[in-house]
Amino acid sequence: MMGRFLAFGEIMLRLSPPGRELLMQTPRFDVWVAGAEANVATQLARLGHDVGMASRVPDNDLGRAAIDTLRGHGVDVRHIQTGGERMGLYFVTSGAGLRATEVVYDRAWSSFAEAPTAAWDWDAMLAGVDRLHLSGITPALGPVPAETAIAAAEAASARGIALSFDGNWRGKLWARWDGDPRAILRRIVAHADLMFGNHRDIALLLGRDDFAGAGEDRRRAAAEAAFDAFPRLRTIASTARHVDQVDSNRLSARIDTRDGHAQTDEVLIAGIVDRIGGGDAFAAGVLHGLRSGQDSLGAARIGLALAALKHSLPGDAALFRQADIDAFVAGGLDVRR
Template identity: 50%
Template sequence: MGRIVCFGELLLRLGAPGRELLLQSPQLQVQVGGAEANVAVSLSRFGHDVAMVSTVAGNALGAHALAELRRHGVDTRSVREDADGRMGLYFLTTGAVQRASEVVYDRADSAFANSTAADYDWPALLQGAQWLHLSGVSPALGPDVAQATLAAARAARALGVRVSFDGNFRPKLWQRWGGDAQAILHELFAQADIVFADYRDIEVILGQRFEQADVVARVEAAAAAAFEAFPQLQWLACTQRQTLSVDHHALGALLLGRDGTRAQAPVRQLQGIVDRIGGGDAFAAGILHGILSAFDADATVRFGLAAGGLKHSIPGDFNPVSEADVSDSMSGADPRVRAVLKLAPVIPVFTPDDIDDAVQVAQALFRGGLPVIEVTLRTPRALEAIKAMVDAVPDAVIGAGTVLDAAQMQAVKQAGGRFAVSPGATPRLYAAARDADLPYLPGVATGSELIVGLEHGLDTFKFFPAVQAGGAAMLSAWHGPFGDVRFCPTGGISAQTASQFLHLPNVLCVGGSWLTTVALMQTRDWDSVERLAREAAVLAS
């Protein structure tokens, strides 16, 4: 992989200890930060070759800032030192309860803000680079550094270096010097391969409004407009944040591609937030890491959101975590669940009374092309039936439904069951599935139940009872806010109505009992069971 070059200002952050007011304490804690530097540190910690380009004060403060970057593996040889310059500063008061955090900037006429395009030899600085990362903060600092930022983007494009641009629209900074934010940001967007921006940034740049009722719909409309306006642009990524309190935010993320790719990460509940500053930069670094590592879109946006979420637990601007740290903090969704659900469009739901009949059912369904079978724990011999079916048809994937407690979860595991399904879920059931190491499909019927499941790290659910809980219309409505979640609707579905669900983008398969009705069991009509299985096996085609 080639080098990543980040261009922007290094700042010193002076913060009151803990939750004290800025001037309440005689002590201030000093840390190094800056939007582009934050991205540089994250990417370096993820294992990339990263260089910082900037200008700092040629004194002990500037030397300290550079030493901090080097401590995290960032190459600082391309950072200029201005003997007469000063470091940009910002002062932080961390919020608590009803009081929001407050930032006061003191960065006017800093060494970086006063640097000019002539100070940076971009063909030399970009030699061997694969990406250049910029943000909208740098050009907002003044006319000279605005031209320097534009020169960087133009040089990168001319040299075939891909450009990453974080919109970071800061109206107060632009107003201070009367800069034409729309024109300058428009050109930077035009040079970019990926932008980190939401619909409000694009409203500023394109001068048009996006007034869809849903925030995600606004972002999608804005992205479509941006892809049309900027032919070079390939990707747009952003987070969606809901602030529930100072230390509790709900954070989601969206990644959209010019080719129609759409990936949405499930919302993460961030409770007990330590420091949110730098969260957006950590997200951007995570997305870039995913792209550089050839992750697919879903994995990329999940990694980005996990990186951004993890930053909220760490004081300071930087997110000094490794790729493994981020991966460990991700949803933890068991990939085996989706792997099972993708084996066939229909999972027969079977309630056994007789062990021999259960074996016949398993064989007939398997011959008919349905290898996954859910055996409900509604009869005394259900666990015994699971074991017999597993022994008789070892290539089938036999699991248990109506799992209601931890003891049943362990019993299913001991019987040879390959997965567990429940009509609802509790924290104890989630924990029991983890302890048993069983792929687990919990039932949900409401958005609240779904969010609880997401908080427990799952991304795939049984929608139950499907017809009574709103049917295909409900699942279609859920696809907007829960775009990355997948379902197996079960309950009230028949061979005639299954296709209504299977054609939805968030449905992997359906569960149904029409293949093993009471009448078929009473007559032991295994040929009809096999025929129904063959018909069901092609429902999604």
């Protein structure tokens, strides 16, 4: 069963030096359309879901290019407003080996961040929608976007629309202003039935340092604490990443419910091309799996498949089809011809 999703958040452009060069080492940038929620919308659309993106971009060639790109992937762009002054940008210098990837944001005063809370017509945007998807990035952008994100969660809740929320911690954004992430994020998660996040996201929400235990025990303790704190929460999906080298990670996925948990095996991802957006691909995969009637383990496996596949693709968005998921699960890596 395909669903009617709406993703809400900032659409950005990402600029990266080609290859593994440092920022400004070369006079060139590769440019991609980005934004965590837009990445989720894009992957869901590529899998055939009915998915809309709600956002605001400037009425210039950058904003129009972003809209065209999303439309080209099959995302419904009716609720992308135009207005304001500037497109949010960010710069990624891809790491390799023992050099970590670096992000520089250049997104202050973007069209999206400057939109007043009253700019969003939730009646129109949520008409016919059965799941709204938000992330912790919008509330990190400043006091007005934080109010807007809370209003979005409340609007979905008031209409009986399911809410999914991806923690997506962005310390560099929260450090720019004096917002209290715990208080703000709690007001959003209170309305969510599905959360993407690990023990660190949950520790932040609950005002704790962390949870006792190691590995899977710690994750279960965190999930149970979150279920106690947020009565509407039914499902928590997370990945665990071991970074052996920047371009060689091991990844596994798990889904916790009130009744128990499902845990995938770990996959080795060597020769990483680009890991940015892996978490968004995971979220899209879990949403796709659950919507297709998979149980927790099946949904976690689809999430892991898309997250792992994303590491093979330059740019932020995962662009895979069902056949790619099936091939990943079947495990064959020979040339497909």
